Amino acid sequence: MYVILDLCLVPMGVGVSVSKYVVACHEVLKKAKLKTELHAYGTNIEGEWDDVMAAVKKCHEKVHEMGAPRITTTVKMGTRTDRSQTIQDKIESVLQKQSE
Numbered sequence: 001m002y003v004i005l006d007l008c009l010v011p012m013g014v015g016v017s018v019s020k021y022v023v024a025c026h027e028v029l030k031k032a033k034l035k036t037e038l039h040a041y042g043t044n045i046e047g048e049w050d051d052v053m054a055a056v057k058k059c060h061e062k063v064h065e066m067g068a069p070r071i072t073t074t075v076k077m078g079t080r081t082d083r084s085q086t087i088q089d090k091i092e093s094v095l096q097k098q099s100e
Helices: 019-031 049-065 087-098
Strands: 002-012 035-039 042-048 070-078
Touching (some): 002 049, 019 035, 019 049, 042 049
Antiparallel strands (some): 002 042, 002 070
C-alpha cells in the first residue's frame, strides 16, 4: 500500500537546536530511497507503507544513538485506493484551484 506521510520527529533533552538530528533523519530517509520534501516543521514522505514505516523506525533509532534520551513524534498519513496520488499531485491540485 502506498502512503503519504508527514513526519515531525522532535528529540527531547538535547537543547534548543535540533537541526543536526533533522539532518541525520533526512539521511536515513535518503538511504531508504523514499521521496521526501522537507518543510519548516517536518518532512513529507511518500512510498510503500512498509518502507516508510521502517524508515521512521530507523530515524528514531538514529536519533537515540545520537544521544537523545526521548523523542516525541507526530505523524499524519493518508492512503488511497481509488487512484494513485503523490505529494506533488496534492500540491498542484491546490495551486490549480487557487488560480481559478
